[in-house]
Amino acid sequence: MRGDGPLVAWIGMIGMATNLSLVLWNSTFSLSFLVSTIHPLPLILVFHLSLLQTAQGHRPPKAMPSPRVPHHHDPLVRTSQTLLLDSQIRDWVVLPLLVIMICAGLLRSAVGRLLRPSPKPIPNVDARAKSALVRVSRLRSGAGGYLSSGRWEARRLAWSAREGGGSGSSSVNNNAGWLRLEANRAEAEKKLQDAMLKENNGGGDSIDPMTNPLLPGMDPSTMMDGMKGNMAAMVQNMVMMQGISHFFRGFVLVKVPFPLTRGFKQMFQRGLYDLTTLDTSYVSSVSWYFLVMFGLRAFFRLAMGDPLQEEAEGNEMQRELGRDYGSPPGAQFDAAKVLRAEADNLELINVRSRKFKVDEAEKNLLGKRYPKKKKVKGSGEDVLFGLTSGKNKTSASSKHKKRD
Amino acid sequence: MIDPMADIDHSSPAGPDNMDGADGNLEVFDASAYRSNLAKMDKIRSFMGIASGCVAGVCGLTGLAGLVCFIVLHMAVNLSLLAFKMNLDLHSYSRESMFAFLTADLQKCAMSFMLFWTLFYGLVYLF
Numbered sequence: 001m002r003g004d005g006p007l008v009a010w011i012g013m014i015g016m017a018t019n020l021s022l023v024l025w026n027s028t029f030s031l032s033f034l035v036s037t038i039h040p041l042p043l044i045l046v047f048h049l050s051l052l053q054t055a056q057g058h059r060p061p062k063a064m065p066s067p068r069v070p071h072h073h074d075p076l077v078r079t080s081q082t083l084l085l086d087s088q089i090r091d092w093v094v095l096p097l098l099v100i101m102i103c104a105g106l107l108r109s110a111v112g113r114l115l116r117p118s119p120k121p122i123p124n125v126d127a128r129a130k131s132a133l134v135r136v137s138r139l140r141s142g143a144g145g146y147l148s149s150g151r152w153e154a155r156r157l158a159w160s161a162r163e164g165g166g167s168g169s170s171s172v173n174n175n176a177g178w179l180r181l182e183a184n185r186a187e188a189e190k191k192l193q194d195a196m197l198k199e200n201n202g203g204g205d206s207i208d209p210m211t212n213p214l215l216p217g218m219d220p221s222t223m224m225d226g227m228k229g230n231m232a233a234m235v236q237n238m239v240m241m242q243g244i245s246h247f248f249r250g251f252v253l254v255k256v257p258f259p260l261t262r263g264f265k266q267m268f269q270r271g272l273y274d275l276t277t278l279d280t281s282y283v284s285s286v287s288w289y290f291l292v293m294f295g296l297r298a299f300f301r302l303a304m305g306d307p308l309q310e311e312a313e314g315n316e317m318q319r320e321l322g323r324d325y326g327s328p329p330g331a332q333f334d335a336a337k338v339l340r341a342e343a344d345n346l347e348l349i350n351v352r353s354r355k356f357k358v359d360e361a362e363k364n365l366l367g368k369r370y371p372k373k374k375k376v377k378g379s380g381e382d383v384l385f386g387l388t389s390g391k392n393k394t395s396a397s398s399k400h401k402k403r404d
Numbered sequence: 405m406i407d408p409m410a411d412i413d414h415s416s417p418a419g420p421d422n423m424d425g426a427d428g429n430l431e432v433f434d435a436s437a438y439r440s441n442l443a444k445m446d447k448i449r450s451f452m453g454i455a456s457g458c459v460a461g462v463c464g465l466t467g468l469a470g471l472v473c474f475i476v477l478h479m480a481v482n483l484s485l486l487a488f489k490m491n492l493d494l495h496s497y498s499r500e501s502m503f504a505f506l507t508a509d510l511q512k513c514a515m516s517f518m519l520f521w522t523l524f525y526g527l528v529y530l531f
Contacts, residue, residue, distance in 0.1 A: 083530070090531040094523070254526040256518075257466040288522075295519025298450035298512055
C-alpha cells in the first residue's frame with residue numbers, strides 16, 4: 001500500500017500533462033491566468049505556520065506511519081485529543097488528489113467543449129423578427145418614458161398600425177405598422193420555403209421536420225450531444241470514485257473540523273472498521289473526494305469563467321433555433337405569429353397610465369413651486385394643459401411671467 | 405462587444421425589459437449590465453468563500469466557531485459590496501430584496517469554504 005504512493009503521483013502528473021496539452025491545443029485557456037487567481041496570502045500563511053510547527057518539534061517520529069489510538073481499553077471512550085498524522089499522507093495523498101481533481105475538472109470542461117455541436121445559423125427572417133422585438137420591448141419598458149407622449153404615440157403607431165388606412169387594393173398596405181409588415185414578409189418567406197421543399201421532396205407529402213435539413217427544427221441529435229457532455233462527467237465521477245477507494249484504502253486522511261455523529265462513521269470511514277473509538281471527524285479518502293468535488297466547482301468558476309455565458313455572448317447570431325431549453329420540444333419560432341401578437345399587445349397599452357418624463361419635467365424641476373392651475377368653471381377651458389380662456393387671460397400671462 | 409440581442413428568447417418575445425406591472429413607474433433596465441454585475445458579484449463571493457475557508461482553517465476554528473466565521477465574513481463582504489460599490493442603493497443595481505442579496509450564493513460558497521477549511525486545518529494542525 002505504501003509503495004503505491006509514487007505510482008499515483010506519477011499517474012496524476014501524466015494526467016495533468018495530457019490535460020494541459022489538450023487545453024493548450026484548444027488555446028482557450030492560459031496557465032498564467034490560473035496561477036494569478038490563486039491568492040498568495042493564505043499560502044504564505046500556511047507555509048510559515050507549518051514551519052513554526054516543525055521548529056517546535058511537533059512532528060511525530062517517522063517510525064510510526066499510522067496514527068496510534070491512545071491506549072484506552074474501554075470502547076466507549078472516544079479519542080478526544082488531536083491526532084497528528086504522518087506528513088507522508090499529506091504529500092502523497094491529500095495534495096495529489098487535489099491536483100488530480102483539478103486536472104480532471106479541466107479535462108471535463110475541455111471535452112465538453114469539444115463534444116458540443118457547432119451552432120447552426122438561424123435564417124434571416126427570424127433574425128430580423130427578433131431584432132424588431134427587442135426594439136419594441138424598449139419602447140414598452142421604462143425607457144419609453146423619456147419620450148414625450150406625442151412622440152411615443154407616433155412610434156407606437158409606426159410599429160403596430162393596422163392595414164387598410166388608405167388604399168385597400170393591394171394586400172400589403174404601406175400604411176401598416178412595421179411589425180405587421182414583417183409578419184406578412186415572414187409568412188411569404190415561409191410559404192416560399194415550403195414550396196421549395198415540396199419541389200425537392202418531389203411529392204405532396206407533409207413536411208417532416210425531423211428529416212428535413214432546410215427547416216430548422218428540434219433535432220434529436222442535438223439533444224443527444226447535450227447529454228453526451230453530462231454522461232462524460234458522470235462516467236468520470238464514477239471511475240474516479242472507484243479508483244480512489246481502491247488505491248487509498250485503509251488509512252485516515254484528514255479531520256473535518258466539525259463534529260459528526262456516529263451514524264456517519266460507516267459512510268466516512270470506509271476500511272477503518274477496527275477503529276471503533278476513533279472520532280467520526282477523521283475521515284477516509286472517499287469523503288475527501290466528495291469534499292473536493294463539491295468545493296472545486298466554485299474554484300473552476302473563478303479560474304475558467306462561465307463557459308456558457310461567454311458562448312452566449314459570442315455566438316448570439318448563430319445560436320440554432322431548437323436550443324431554447326424552456327420551450328417545449330417541437331415548438332418552432334413562428335415569426336409571423338409572434339410579431340402579430342406583439343403588435344396587438346402594443347395596441348392595447350393604455351397610454352394614460354404611463355408617465356412621460358419629458359412632459360412632467362417642469363413639475364419635477366419646480367416641485368412645490370409649480371403653480372397650480374386655477375379651477376375655472378364654465379366653458380373654454382383646455383383640459384389637458386390647464387390654460388384658461390380669454391376671460392382670465394391676464395392671470396394666465398402673469399403666471400407665465402412668474403415661471404420665466 | 406455588448407450585443408443588444410443578448411437577452412432575447414422565444415418564450416418571452418418582449419425580453420426581460422418588459423415590466424408592465426407597476427403602471428407609471430416602469431424601470432429602465434439594461435439586461436447586459438445587470439448580467440455583468442451579477443457575474444462580478446458571483447466572482448467576488450466565490451473568492452471570498454475560498455479565502456474565508458483558508459482563514460478559518462489556519463486559525464484552527466472548529467465546529468460552530470468556523471461556521472459563524474463563515475457567515476460573518478460572508479455578510480461582511482456583501483455589506484462592503486453594498487456600501488462601497490453600490491453606495492447603499494440596492495434597488496438601482498439589483499432586483500432582489502436586501503435579505504436575498506445578503507444571503508445570495510450561500511450554499512455554493514459554503515461548499516468551497518468547507519473544502520478549504522478542511523484542507524488548511526489539516527495542513528496546519530494535523531500534518
